[in-house]
Amino acid sequence: MDYKFITKTGLFKGVTEEETKAMLKCLGAEEKKFPKDYTIYHMGQTIRRMGLLLKGGINIVRTDVWGNANILGHILPGEVFAETYACNPNEPMISDVITTSESAVLFLDVGKVLQTCVSSCSHHERLIRNLLTVLSLKNLNLSQKINHITPKTIRERLLSYLSWEAVKQGKQHIDIPFSRQQLADYLSVDRSALSSELSKMQREGLLSYKKNHFILREIKVDGEYLKLKE
Amino acid sequence: MDYKFITKTGLFKGVTEEETKAMLKCLGAEEKKFPKDYTIYHMGQTIRRMGLLLKGGINIVRTDVWGNANILGHILPGEVFAETYACNPNEPMISDVITTSESAVLFLDVGKVLQTCVSSCSHHERLIRNLLTVLSLKNLNLSQKINHITPKTIRERLLSYLSWEAVKQGKQHIDIPFSRQQLADYLSVDRSALSSELSKMQREGLLSYKKNHFILREIKVDGEYLKLKE
DNA sequence: GAAAAAATGTTGTCATTACAACAAAGCGGA
DNA sequence: TCCGCTTTGTTGTAATGACAACATTTTTTC
Numbered sequence: 001m002d003y004k005f006i007t008k009t010g011l012f013k014g015v016t017e018e019e020t021k022a023m024l025k026c027l028g029a030e031e032k033k034f035p036k037d038y039t040i041y042h043m044g045q046t047i048r049r050m051g052l053l054l055k056g057g058i059n060i061v062r063t064d065v066w067g068n069a070n071i072l073g074h075i076l077p078g079e080v081f082a083e084t085y086a087c088n089p090n091e092p093m094i095s096d097v098i099t100t101s102e103s104a105v106l107f108l109d110v111g112k113v114l115q116t117c118v119s120s121c122s123h124h125e126r127l128i129r130n131l132l133t134v135l136s137l138k139n140l141n142l143s144q145k146i147n148h149i150t151p152k153t154i155r156e157r158l159l160s161y162l163s164w165e166a167v168k169q170g171k172q173h174i175d176i177p178f179s180r181q182q183l184a185d186y187l188s189v190d191r192s193a194l195s196s197e198l199s200k201m202q203r204e205g206l207l208s209y210k211k212n213h214f215i216l217r218e219i220k221v222d223g224e225y226l227k228l229k230e
Numbered sequence: 231m232d233y234k235f236i237t238k239t240g241l242f243k244g245v246t247e248e249e250t251k252a253m254l255k256c257l258g259a260e261e262k263k264f265p266k267d268y269t270i271y272h273m274g275q276t277i278r279r280m281g282l283l284l285k286g287g288i289n290i291v292r293t294d295v296w297g298n299a300n301i302l303g304h305i306l307p308g309e310v311f312a313e314t315y316a317c318n319p320n321e322p323m324i325s326d327v328i329t330t331s332e333s334a335v336l337f338l339d340v341g342k343v344l345q346t347c348v349s350s351c352s353h354h355e356r357l358i359r360n361l362l363t364v365l366s367l368k369n370l371n372l373s374q375k376i377n378h379i380t381p382k383t384i385r386e387r388l389l390s391y392l393s394w395e396a397v398k399q400g401k402q403h404i405d406i407p408f409s410r411q412q413l414a415d416y417l418s419v420d421r422s423a424l425s426s427e428l429s430k431m432q433r434e435g436l437l438s439y440k441k442n443h444f445i446l447r448e449i450k451v452d453g454e455y456l457k458l459k460e
Numbered sequence: 461g462a463a464a465a466a467a468t469g470t471t472g473t474c475a476t477t478a479c480a481a482c483a484a485a486g487c488g489g490a
Numbered sequence: 491t492c493c494g495c496t497t498t499g500t501t502g503t504a505a506t507g508a509c510a511a512c513a514t515t516t517t518t519t520c
Contacts, residue, residue, distance in 0.1 A: 429469065
């Protein structure tokens with residue numbers, strides 16, 4: 001198991017490699033591999049273990065009875081998923097968890113840590129605090145998604161999302177983790193309308209793109225539109 | 231201070247009244263009162279203390295540079311706010327926190343509890359675990375809001391929101407904590423279009439309403455529309 | 461209780477998107 | 491390289507909501 005990588009994730013921040021090994025035992029850690037487009041958790045399920053993504057990519061997807069997908073977020077390696085349900089074992093999942101590429105996941109039984117007494121393992125403390133931080137960052141992420149889908153026009157939603165990615169990645173050349181259909185599902189717009197708006201924006205010189213790679217010429221920060229050189 | 235009430239909140243669940251008193255001291259608890267429409271926290275601020283609402287009501291509001299408001303959620307007595315920022319003291323707030331009626335708030339310095347060593351106060355443990363649960367419920371709430379604003383039509387958004395309130399309140403007669411304008415800001419639609427859709431739905435017999443009181447005749451659960459007797 | 465202010469409802473027009481149907485480009489396997 | 495399949499882009503049409511302007515109702519204030 002790649003302890004070096006695990007120690008660098010938000011969940012195990014500030015924990016030494018040695019300690020991590022011990023903790024993983026407490027957590028009943030189990031690594032599993034999944035192929036692309038595999039549904040790890042299904043909507044409606046109640047689950048016990050959360051996941052730490054080691055390799056690959058995951059979408060959190062809510063699909064309604066008519067088959068309309070709504071992507072709540074994307075999980076990158078080093079991030080966790082289903083932590084909300086691991087903390088609330090009674091809540092049924094309101095979304096599916098689906099791999100977007102071949103993936104490796106480390107499953108962790110945090111319930112054990114939360115329910116048993118403090119002293120059983122001296123590092124539980126640290127883990128719980130890290131979990132708090134992780135959860136609150138997830139909150140901010142969800143708020144961001146809300147910001148992206150609050151504008152009424154497709155163009156504004158795109159600029160909101162792409163600008164945010166650009167700021168997050170610290171570049172104006174960005175790769176996004178979504179296909180066109182997935183981006184449409186994330187922004188809650190029609191795919192073909194999205195395509196059409198994108199090419200209109202490209203014609204107007206606001207951005208250029210090829211597949212999942214985008215280059216922004218204008219960015220939206222705090223509601224202001226800033227023009228960028230290059 | 232109303233310890234009896236405080237002990238019944240999610241944050242202090244499972245803590246005796248005696249213990250609560252001790253903990254509040256550790257947390258540097260301070261009660262404050264605010265008038266209606268008062269902005270307790272401003273967007274951009276970095277804050278140290280989270281709030282526990284004792285009395286009144288609060289909206290979490292994000293306003294853009296053009297004055298368009300986006301209501302992220304409503305806080306009822308017994309619920310907490312700004313907990314995300316209290317757990318991440320570096321993150322600036324992305325929203326305002328505004329009272330919707332005369333309110334009383336208990337401010338808690340959770341940073342103290344999170345940063346200092348475990349043993350300083352034996353009940354910190356319990357508090358942190360409760361905080362985990364509270365945070366994950368907040369996550370579910372945000373996901374709910376996303377569900378409400380994902381549909382493209384005003385009618386579907388309304389049914390999604392109202393049905394959810396009905397299920398939460400366990401009745402088909404419900405009171406909502408929003409004015410029309412606030413409801414529009416929560417659902418990200420135009421107020422007048424909302425009004426017009428509401429009255430159309432009333433004409434069609436889907437629901438009836440007066441001010442903030444609604445009676446549903448049809449409810450949306452898991453994407454299915456169920457007709458209700460009255 | 462009258463006047464003013466705020467909240468809610470109504471209506472028509474215009475902009476924008478969803479939707480459908482199709483075209484073109486990209487990709488994988490034989 | 492050719493074929494089939496998937497993804498992305500294009501276009502036209504119908505539906506829907508935003509917006510503005512105004513009417514009506516409700517609440518507040520004096």
